Amino acid sequence: QPPRDMSKQIDEMLAQDRSQNSAFQNPLFHPGLDYWLESKRTLLQPYETMPAEMASQLESSLLNCPDSLDADTPHLYHNVLSLPHPTSIFFPNEPIRLVSNEPVDPTKTHPKHNDIYSRTSLARIMSKFDLDTLFFIFYHYQGTYEQFLSARELSIRGWQFNKVNRCWFYKEVEKLPPGMEQSEEISWRYFDYQKSWLARRCGAEFVYREEEFERI
Template identity: 30%
Template sequence: MTLPPGSPSPSYSEGKPGQSLLNGPHSYSQGEGIKAPELSSLKSMAERAALGSGLDGDIPSLHLTDRDLFSSSTAPPGPPAAPQATLSEVSIPPSLGVCPLGPVPLSKDQLYQQAMQESAWTHMPHPSDSERIRQYLMRNPCPTLPFHHQVPPPHSDSVEFYQRLSTETLFFIFYYLEGTKAQYLAAKALKKQSWRFHTKYMMWFQRHEEPKTITHEFEQGTYIYFDYEKWGQRKKEGFTFEYRYLEDRDLQ
């Protein structure tokens, strides 16, 4: 469509503020008879409900905008909160960690092997068991008659042989053959005669009579002890034998 050359061109600066477009939206700010519609909001409904319920006191105003109300009303509901798990302690026997189905009964052969291992543990070998029997060498050799013993008697390294010796001989072997198998056998023979070694005084003690006082830590009474300095047996009355100084190892 073309306009004739003589027609005036429209002017856009001649518009008046009171006029409105024919096909455009109505202006609510300029028109006197047209007002913005009052939109009902959740805020006004909540205020009316609070006033109608008859609550006493001042009701704080809800500082919410229409944007906050509509955004909260149209938001999709979130997933339900998961229930909070409660913790508890459970006691499990350690044996179930190794055998969840319970202990397996041992066979007859396994029980026999276990019994043999326990008995072997109670009879452990000592370093002195591997020592050779040393030949006796006299410090001051002298010629002897042929009907005297020229070599040590047989089975002289057994406990039975040492039990046939006198008590003074056993004390001599214990104090003068230190660190040998003979000292070990002499101590074992002395223990079989109810002698007990005191680790503080380094002497052997024996009960002369039943102790008058016996506790878990000591016993008190009359004792016979061997004095290695004066080389003789002495009696001590009212002696307190503390168990912490008792050499109570089982000599096997």
């Protein structure tokens, strides 16, 4: 427990530090080091009641309180496609990423519906995008959070990403009528992002090799 008045002791400590510690000799550390040491005084002996100066600093801190925009992930380089486009003044100006605390739809049962992204507005919006849009984001916003979310959404819809040819594949399972030799027929589709920008059926020679596909 610190005794009542520590000012003298603190002064002595600081003087001793100054003479012994080489950091004090380095002019580059001044005057910052001196200011920093002053803050130790209040740590060692906090004020009983908040002095006016401290109250004013606290209020100033409150006024300048960093918000969620300040805490957001920095992006210095902006993908050309992600720059804001000029839009009509009749379109809403508010950002898409407003916080909303609507509960997750209880009918959604995919395991990813409980991950940290499921409740974010971007992920929710993407759940309403059609495949074309998702593929566009995936291939043209490489390395971004948006690409990640589009991959997540595609994965939720059953698509798998092939690491070798960089295409997304979908396994179609068709239940056959009873009495046939097999109970279901499996066919594969892939999205051709390079040429036709369409989903195409895979040829009969297609063989699914699990190791070629990304585990998302």
